[in-house]
Amino acid sequence: MIRLSSFFILMFLSAEYLYAHNEQSKDLNQQAYQILQTRCYRCHGGSAKQAGLDVLSRANLLEERGETGSRFAWVVPGSVETSTLLDTLEPGPDSYMPKQGSPESKAMTDEEKQLLVNWVKAGAEFPVVENRSFISEVQILKAMRNHLLSAKADDRTNIRFYTLTHLYNNPSVSELDLRLYRAAFAKTLNSLTKRREVFIPEPLPETGESVYPVNLEELYWNRDDIWAEILSHYPYALKYDYVKDEELQQLWKDVSQFSGADVPYLRADWFIVTATQPPLYHLLLDIPQTLSELEHQLQLDITQNFLHGDLARSGYAKSGVSQQNRLLERHSTPATPYFWISYDFLPRRARGDLTRFPLGPVFPENPFNNQAFDHDGGEIIWSLPNGMQGYMLVDGKGNRINEGPVDVVFDRSAVLGTPSIINGISCIYCHRDGMISEFRDEIRHADAVGGKPREHVLKIYPTHEKMQSLTKGDREIFMRALEKVTGPYLLVGPDENKNIKDFPEPIGKVAEMYFRDLTPQQMALELGIQETEILQAKIEANRELLRYGLGTMIQDPPGTLKRDKWETREGTSLMQDIASELRMGVPYVSRQPIYE
Ligand code: HEC
Ligand code: HEC
Structure with a gap:
C-alpha cells in the first residue's frame, strides 16, 4: 500500500498554522470552532461529555456552574481571566488539556491554544452554522446514472466518478475545507495529464458539489488499463449487487453496466493523496x-x-x-x-x-x-x-x-x-x-x-539577473495555470478578491487532513451511515465487530483509529470487512497491482 509518512503531516501542519495566522481576524470564530471540534470534541461532546463539558454547545460553555459564592463558567465572553476553560490550556506538551497522551494533545499546537484565548477575548462567538443535508449512496448513484444516460453511448465506458460525499456529509468539515478538497482534486487531475487545456471538474447536480464525473479519454487515461490499476490500490471499493435495498442494488447495477467498470467511482481524497505518489503518479502522467x-x-x-x-x-x-x-x-x-x-x-x-x-x-x-x-x-x-x-x-x-x-x-x-x-x-x-x-x-x-x-x-x-528573469517567467506560466485550475473553487464567495497564494497548498492540506486519526463519526460516514450512534449501536449488538478491534469506538470517550489500520489489506481492507459484516455492501477484490 502507498503510504505517506508522519513527516508530511508535521510539515503540512506548520503551513496550516501560518495560514491560520493570516486569516485570524476574519475567520477567528470558524477556526476556534474547528479547534474545539478536532482537539476537544471527542471527549467533550456528542455522547462523551467529560466533566459535563460540551465544547460545541455555546450555551454549555457559557452556563454558570458551581456553588453560590464560587460560581464560574467555562467561557466568559471577553474575559480571559475568568474563563476557566482557558486555565486547562498551557503552552507546551505538559498542558492539562487536551488530556495528556491523547492524539489531540500531541497534535495541538501553542498557536491553536493562543487562538482560543484570542477567540474568548473577541467575544467567543460561534460561526454561522452551515446546514448541509445528508446525501445518501442512492442519491449519488442516481446522479451518476442520469449522467451516464445523458452521455453519448460511445463515451459511457470512459466515464468515471470521484466523490467527496463522505466529507460533505461530515459537519466537522468546514465549507472552506470542502473548497480546498475540490481545489486539490482539480489540481491533482491537472498535474497528472498531458491534456493541452486545463480541466475544470464540474459537479453532478443534486450532489452538493460532491460528485465529479471524469472522462478518462479527456485526461489521456484511457490507456494501459489505468482504471484497473488505480482500483488495485483502492481499499474502499464496495459493490451493492447483493444488498437488501433494491433501489440501491438496481442503481449500482445500472451504473456499473453503463460504464462497463467493476467499480466506476472512488473517493477523491484517497485519490488525491495516492495518485500524486509513485507508482500511480508515474503511470498516470506517463x-x-x-x-x-x-x-x-x-x-x-x-x-x-x-x-x-x-x-x-x-x-x-x-x-x-x-x-x-x-x-x-x-x-x-x-x-x-x-x-x-x-x-x-x-x-x-x-x-x-x-x-x-x-x-x-x-x-x-x-x-x-x-x-x-x-x-x-x-x-x-x-x-x-x-x-x-x-x-x-x-x-x-x-x-x-x-x-x-x-x-x-x-x-x-x-x-x-x-x-x-x-x-x-x-x-x-x-x-x-x-x-x-x-x-x-x-x-x-x-x-x-x-x-x-x-x-x-x-x-x-x-548572470544572476538573467537567471532571475528566467525563473520569474517560468513561475508566471505555472501560476497562471494554477489560478485557472484552483481559482474556480478557492476564489469564490467571501474570498472572491483573494489571491490563491493566500490559501494553503491544497494537496498538502488534504494529505494532512486525510492522515488524521479517524473518529467514530468519520468511520460511520465513510461507511455511509449518517448517525454515529447507529454505528455504535451496531457494534454493541454485533460481537463479531469487536474482533476487528472496534471496541474502542464504543468506549467513553470513544477512541480513534489510524488511517493505516482502516486501509490495511489482506485481500480486503478493514473498512471493507466491516461494511460486509454490517451487510452494507460486498467488498470488491481487485487484481494485484502490476505497475511499480
Ligand atoms: C482524550 C480525551 C480528552 C480530550 C481530547 C480533551 N479532554 Fe478535557 N477532559 C478529559 C477528561 C477525562 C476530563 C475529566 C478530568 C480528568 O480526568 O482529567 C477533562 C476535563 C476537562 C475540563 C474540566 C477541568 C476541571 O478542572 O474540571 C476542561 C475545562 C477541559 N477538559 C477542557 C478541554 C479542552 C478545552 C480540550 C481541547 C482543547 C480538552 N479538554 C480535550 C478528557 C479530554
Ligand atoms: C522541502 C522543500 C522542497 C521539496 C520537497 C522539493 N524541492 Fe525542489 N527546490 C526547493 C528549493 C528551496 C529550491 C531552490 C534551490 C535550492 O535552494 O536548492 C528548489 C529547486 C528545485 C529545482 C531547480 C529549479 C527551481 O525551482 O529553482 C528543481 C528542478 C527542483 N527543485 C525539483 C524538485 C523535484 C523534482 C522535487 C520532488 C522530487 C522537489 N524539487 C522537491 C525545495 C524543495
Whole structure:
C-alpha cells in the first residue's frame, strides 16, 4: 500500500498554522470552532461529555456552574481571566488539556491554544452554522446514472466518478475545507495529464458539489488499463449487487453496466493523496523509466544543448535542500517552455566541487572532461502542456527513482521525521508557487578554470539577473495555470478578491487532513451511515465487530483509529470487512497491482 509518512503531516501542519495566522481576524470564530471540534470534541461532546463539558454547545460553555459564592463558567465572553476553560490550556506538551497522551494533545499546537484565548477575548462567538443535508449512496448513484444516460453511448465506458460525499456529509468539515478538497482534486487531475487545456471538474447536480464525473479519454487515461490499476490500490471499493435495498442494488447495477467498470467511482481524497505518489503518479502522467526517454518525449537533447552552450546554469554550495554543492540547469524545447534539472552530489564526492569542475557531467564527446563534475542524482521539473508541472527524480545514471535518497537531497524538515522526498506529492507541496528562485550562482565569478573552459563557463552560467528573469517567467506560466485550475473553487464567495497564494497548498492540506486519526463519526460516514450512534449501536449488538478491534469506538470517550489500520489489506481492507459484516455492501477484490 502507498503510504505517506508522519513527516508530511508535521510539515503540512506548520503551513496550516501560518495560514491560520493570516486569516485570524476574519475567520477567528470558524477556526476556534474547528479547534474545539478536532482537539476537544471527542471527549467533550456528542455522547462523551467529560466533566459535563460540551465544547460545541455555546450555551454549555457559557452556563454558570458551581456553588453560590464560587460560581464560574467555562467561557466568559471577553474575559480571559475568568474563563476557566482557558486555565486547562498551557503552552507546551505538559498542558492539562487536551488530556495528556491523547492524539489531540500531541497534535495541538501553542498557536491553536493562543487562538482560543484570542477567540474568548473577541467575544467567543460561534460561526454561522452551515446546514448541509445528508446525501445518501442512492442519491449519488442516481446522479451518476442520469449522467451516464445523458452521455453519448460511445463515451459511457470512459466515464468515471470521484466523490467527496463522505466529507460533505461530515459537519466537522468546514465549507472552506470542502473548497480546498475540490481545489486539490482539480489540481491533482491537472498535474497528472498531458491534456493541452486545463480541466475544470464540474459537479453532478443534486450532489452538493460532491460528485465529479471524469472522462478518462479527456485526461489521456484511457490507456494501459489505468482504471484497473488505480482500483488495485483502492481499499474502499464496495459493490451493492447483493444488498437488501433494491433501489440501491438496481442503481449500482445500472451504473456499473453503463460504464462497463467493476467499480466506476472512488473517493477523491484517497485519490488525491495516492495518485500524486509513485507508482500511480508515474503511470498516470506517463513518466518514463529513464531521463533519456523523458528527453525524447520532450524533444530535448541535453548533451547537444551543453555542447552548443544552449542552456542556462546556476551552481552553488549548500542550498535549502542540499548540504552539498548543487547545480541547476534550465532548458527550453519545442515541447515545453521550460525544463529544469538539478545535479546533486553525495558528500565528499571527489568531483563534486563545482567551482573546479563546472563543465560536467562526463560523457565521451565532452571536450571539457577534465573540468567535468561527477553527480549522484537529480531532480527534474518541466512544464506540462496545460501549464502545470511534472516532476521526476533520477539517480546518477538517469534511472527514475521513487524517493530521494537521504544523502543527496536533504530536506530542511528532517528534524520532524523521515527526510526522504517522495516524487510527486513532496515536489508539488514545496513547489507550490512553481520555480523557487532562492539561489545565486557562484561559478560564473569563480576563477578556478581558465582558457576555453572559462569561455564555456561564461556562456552557460549566465548572470544572476538573467537567471532571475528566467525563473520569474517560468513561475508566471505555472501560476497562471494554477489560478485557472484552483481559482474556480478557492476564489469564490467571501474570498472572491483573494489571491490563491493566500490559501494553503491544497494537496498538502488534504494529505494532512486525510492522515488524521479517524473518529467514530468519520468511520460511520465513510461507511455511509449518517448517525454515529447507529454505528455504535451496531457494534454493541454485533460481537463479531469487536474482533476487528472496534471496541474502542464504543468506549467513553470513544477512541480513534489510524488511517493505516482502516486501509490495511489482506485481500480486503478493514473498512471493507466491516461494511460486509454490517451487510452494507460486498467488498470488491481487485487484481494485484502490476505497475511499480
Ligand atoms: C482524550 C480525551 C480528552 C480530550 C481530547 C480533551 N479532554 Fe478535557 N477532559 C478529559 C477528561 C477525562 C476530563 C475529566 C478530568 C480528568 O480526568 O482529567 C477533562 C476535563 C476537562 C475540563 C474540566 C477541568 C476541571 O478542572 O474540571 C476542561 C475545562 C477541559 N477538559 C477542557 C478541554 C479542552 C478545552 C480540550 C481541547 C482543547 C480538552 N479538554 C480535550 C478528557 C479530554
Ligand atoms: C522541502 C522543500 C522542497 C521539496 C520537497 C522539493 N524541492 Fe525542489 N527546490 C526547493 C528549493 C528551496 C529550491 C531552490 C534551490 C535550492 O535552494 O536548492 C528548489 C529547486 C528545485 C529545482 C531547480 C529549479 C527551481 O525551482 O529553482 C528543481 C528542478 C527542483 N527543485 C525539483 C524538485 C523535484 C523534482 C522535487 C520532488 C522530487 C522537489 N524539487 C522537491 C525545495 C524543495
